Amino acid sequence: MARRRADAGRVTETILLVVVVVTALGFDFTNGFHDTGNAMATSIATGALGPRTAVLLSACLNLVGAFLSLSVAATIAHGVVDQSVVTLPMVFAGLTGGIVWNLTTWYLGIPSSSSHALIGGLVGAALAAVGLSGVEWQGLVSSVVIPAVLAPVFAALVASVGTWLVYRTTRTVPEKSRTREFRWGQIGSASLVSLAHGTNDAQKTMGVILLALIAHGTLSEGADVPLWVVFACALAMALGTWIGGWRVIRTLGKGIVDIEPPQGMAAETSSAAVILLSSQLGYPLSTTHVASGSVLGSGLGRGTQVRWSVARRMATAWVVTLPAAGLVGAATFAVQHVVGGGLGDVVVLALLVAAAAGFWYAARRTPVGHHNVNDPWEADQASAPATA
Amino acid sequence: MDQWIDLEALGKVAVASLLFGAGLPLLFALGIRALAGRPVPAAGGARPGDGGQDDAPWHRTPAHLAAAVVCFALVAVAVTGGIWLIVAG
Numbered sequence: 001m002a003r004r005r006a007d008a009g010r011v012t013e014t015i016l017l018v019v020v021v022v023t024a025l026g027f028d029f030t031n032g033f034h035d036t037g038n039a040m041a042t043s044i045a046t047g048a049l050g051p052r053t054a055v056l057l058s059a060c061l062n063l064v065g066a067f068l069s070l071s072v073a074a075t076i077a078h079g080v081v082d083q084s085v086v087t088l089p090m091v092f093a094g095l096t097g098g099i100v101w102n103l104t105t106w107y108l109g110i111p112s113s114s115s116h117a118l119i120g121g122l123v124g125a126a127l128a129a130v131g132l133s134g135v136e137w138q139g140l141v142s143s144v145v146i147p148a149v150l151a152p153v154f155a156a157l158v159a160s161v162g163t164w165l166v167y168r169t170t171r172t173v174p175e176k177s178r179t180r181e182f183r184w185g186q187i188g189s190a191s192l193v194s195l196a197h198g199t200n201d202a203q204k205t206m207g208v209i210l211l212a213l214i215a216h217g218t219l220s221e222g223a224d225v226p227l228w229v230v231f232a233c234a235l236a237m238a239l240g241t242w243i244g245g246w247r248v249i250r251t252l253g254k255g256i257v258d259i260e261p262p263q264g265m266a267a268e269t270s271s272a273a274v275i276l277l278s279s280q281l282g283y284p285l286s287t288t289h290v291a292s293g294s295v296l297g298s299g300l301g302r303g304t305q306v307r308w309s310v311a312r313r314m315a316t317a318w319v320v321t322l323p324a325a326g327l328v329g330a331a332t333f334a335v336q337h338v339v340g341g342g343l344g345d346v347v348v349l350a351l352l353v354a355a356a357a358g359f360w361y362a363a364r365r366t367p368v369g370h371h372n373v374n375d376p377w378e379a380d381q382a383s384a385p386a387t388a
Numbered sequence: 389m390d391q392w393i394d395l396e397a398l399g400k401v402a403v404a405s406l407l408f409g410a411g412l413p414l415l416f417a418l419g420i421r422a423l424a425g426r427p428v429p430a431a432g433g434a435r436p437g438d439g440g441q442d443d444a445p446w447h448r449t450p451a452h453l454a455a456a457v458v459c460f461a462l463v464a465v466a467v468t469g470g471i472w473l474i475v476a477g
Contacts, residue, residue: 142394155409159409163413166413174424181423192470273404276470277404
């Protein structure tokens, strides 16, 4: 009798593991489409690449990027949440928090950090499950919060200096050839950002799946990432990127500043440099924060109008992301816990699917796609839900 | 305090980012300027350029071309280095 109950528990655990892996891939997918704009928004805005070509190129490079390196795959699991207390339901709740927040900000067209959404969700779930001791506060502050504040500032500074230098250097070059050649530079720099994004962000999901496999006992602690996990994560992210988060692309490419090719190239180069160098020196930065900071800085460097209202809304979302995703993660864990057992997981899964469907439906009422991503910014602001 | 914020690493990131993030666009821009050559002085002494006189004649000497190639090659080297940085992780 006891044996049979133990077997039943084992089966439930395995089903939960499958659900967690699928949910993690779902998060990876939202991460891909939420962040397409980081690399491609400026190229789409200046016409250097057609919208559909841009997302396809970005998707391919994200796919390649995911295979380039595995060294930071476990970063997200280290140093943020106490690994010894992690359980499958906690990972599930954390992922749910990340996905729900990503969909919310996507609907509002705000470029917010997917990494923060994921970390926030995990921290929230850990808080709900074991309390204050479940979180590595020092790791959270030193490797997430402080870099999050500094990254956009660095990126904006670098991009503004770069943009100023570029315009200063080429001011006598005829407009037509300048535009044409800088478009090539833009495509190159944006490609590098896509590659870096694939490497950084796909690995975060790989880390979460690894964490789940270890929590379940399929893998022992310190195990390498299995190859199927790498493949699945790379594909999920590439697919998400290819679908394209047009709402976010629009805000980044059109909303903050109006972008010309030389400026777009300077912005993307700044993003690529800041992301690659900081991850090299051990700071897992948010690609989104860096890209947004760069775009804003490039506007300052060119001396063009910056729409501070858009920038302010974005900055607010950045501050809110960690606690908001945390709240959803904690609430999810509470629901799981109160309902209990396998039924709790089913309820949460149903709620998650319902939320995703709801956002998708709401987004269809004011669609943003490759057809209207480059429309003038002011024109649709009167009717857009994003201004509310 | 050092456990909460690593000023040395942050300083390194800031300096290196500025060097590469702003330096590479500058190199690329220099390449484009060299590639364009220089405006042929017009008869009246008026100088074309200053953004946008596409019909004004421009002249590119071999030296211009060589300078442009050097600039673009340096950019290419830096980009390859960037990719290597990703792979080496």
